[in-house]
Amino acid sequence: MNFLEERILRDGVVKDGDVLRVDSFLNHQMDVALLDELGAYFYERFKEKGITKVLTVEASGIAIACATARVFGVPAVFAKKSKTLNVDGDVYVAEVESFTHKCKNTVIVCKQYLERGDRVLIVDDFLANGCALRGLISIVQCAGAEVSGIGIAIEKGFQMGGRTIRALGYDVCSAAIVEEMSEGGIVFRTE
Amino acid sequence: MNFLEERILRDGVVKDGDVLRVDSFLNHQMDVALLDELGAYFYERFKEKGITKVLTVEASGIAIACATARVFGVPAVFAKKSKTLNVDGDVYVAEVESFTHKCKNTVIVCKQYLERGDRVLIVDDFLANGCALRGLISIVQCAGAEVSGIGIAIEKGFQMGGRTIRALGYDVCSAAIVEEMSEGGIVFRTE
Numbered sequence: 001m002n003f004l005e006e007r008i009l010r011d012g013v014v015k016d017g018d019v020l021r022v023d024s025f026l027n028h029q030m031d032v033a034l035l036d037e038l039g040a041y042f043y044e045r046f047k048e049k050g051i052t053k054v055l056t057v058e059a060s061g062i063a064i065a066c067a068t069a070r071v072f073g074v075p076a077v078f079a080k081k082s083k084t085l086n087v088d089g090d091v092y093v094a095e096v097e098s099f100t101h102k103c104k105n106t107v108i109v110c111k112q113y114l115e116r117g118d119r120v121l122i123v124d125d126f127l128a129n130g131c132a133l134r135g136l137i138s139i140v141q142c143a144g145a146e147v148s149g150i151g152i153a154i155e156k157g158f159q160m161g162g163r164t165i166r167a168l169g170y171d172v173c174s175a176a177i178v179e180e181m182s183e184g185g186i187v188f189r190t191e
Numbered sequence: 192m193n194f195l196e197e198r199i200l201r202d203g204v205v206k207d208g209d210v211l212r213v214d215s216f217l218n219h220q221m222d223v224a225l226l227d228e229l230g231a232y233f234y235e236r237f238k239e240k241g242i243t244k245v246l247t248v249e250a251s252g253i254a255i256a257c258a259t260a261r262v263f264g265v266p267a268v269f270a271k272k273s274k275t276l277n278v279d280g281d282v283y284v285a286e287v288e289s290f291t292h293k294c295k296n297t298v299i300v301c302k303q304y305l306e307r308g309d310r311v312l313i314v315d316d317f318l319a320n321g322c323a324l325r326g327l328i329s330i331v332q333c334a335g336a337e338v339s340g341i342g343i344a345i346e347k348g349f350q351m352g353g354r355t356i357r358a359l360g361y362d363v364c365s366a367a368i369v370e371e372m373s374e375g376g377i378v379f380r381t382e
Contacts, residue, residue, distance in 0.1 A: 024303070
């Protein structure tokens with residue numbers, strides 16, 4: 001069992017509706033040392049890929065993106081939800097549906113922060129149905145950049161996202177894949 | 192001139208409506224090395240305060256909070272905007288108005304992540320009218336914890352927030368205080 005699986009067993013809480021709460025260490029309160037381990041984990045997996053940028057979506061991906069970008073020595077970029085007054089019209093746009101929030105969001109990235117030739121590592125805290133990820137992939141493609149890897153903290157292996165994205169040919173690395181979960185316990189996929 | 196003021200002069204863009212865009216290095220694309228400098232800057236200023244937690248509000252404060260929490264060796268917590276399915280009822284709540292987005296948000300922190308006795312360093316990317324900050328301060332007070340310091344990347348010295356919060360007795364450290372800005376240039380406060 002790796003560092004993240006151990007932490008999930010210790011501090012994760014399974015709630016109704018296939019919700020796994022890890023907000024004591026990953027996405028509300030954040031254990032920075034754990035994030036650094038996660039960054040190192042993704043680096044080990046993708047260090048040969050010539051990554052030039054780490055991309056995520058706000059809010060809970062930001063901490064993971066920064067920890068990962070630090071190890072790679074490249075900038076982190078986060079896609080913003082909805083249009084704000086501070087963003088120029090010159091943006092890439094994607095629609096994403098949130099599993100957690102049961103709503104649709106428009107996410108945007110300013111064109112100047114993703115360029116043709118960029119080799120992008122997409123990271124996020126969760127992969128469930130894969131909607132957020134497909135939005136980010138579409139933004140990278142619109143930029144003429146390449147998705148060189150996808151690093152996920154926790155994949156819900158019993159939902160379709162991981163299978164779908166891998167079937168499209170993307171190199172997905174999930175630090176922990178939950179195969180089954182209930183209040184009685186959590187089972188991880190072993191590979 | 193310090194590291195952040197230099198970077199603002201080099202890469203910041205002044206837009207209509209008192210908007211200073213720093214999203215090429217601070218809050219859309221993020222230069223992790225700069226964030227680390229900012230964390231070290233706040234550490235130097237508040238290292239004697241016995242900080243036990245770094246608190247910010249999503250989304251643009253998260254990267255700064257993590258970089259700062261890393262140096263202090265404490266957890267980072269971010270207040271979430273609006274109620275999500277993933278958060279229990281047991282939360283501290285504050286209303287904040289956003290200068291950038293011209294809207295009101297409810298921000299929440301789960302009670303378990305701020306405790307009586309915590310010595311909290313609040314950090315954020317901008318201090319303008321101080322609404323977000325007052326919301327975070329009120330959350331810390333509801334928790335029976337102490338605001339032991341406030342670290343801001345960029346303070347708009349020509350708006351009331353900084354003066355108001357300091358007048359309330361809080362120890363505010365802004366890495367860069369913009370005294371005046373226009374398309375012609377940016378003037379920083381020198382202390």
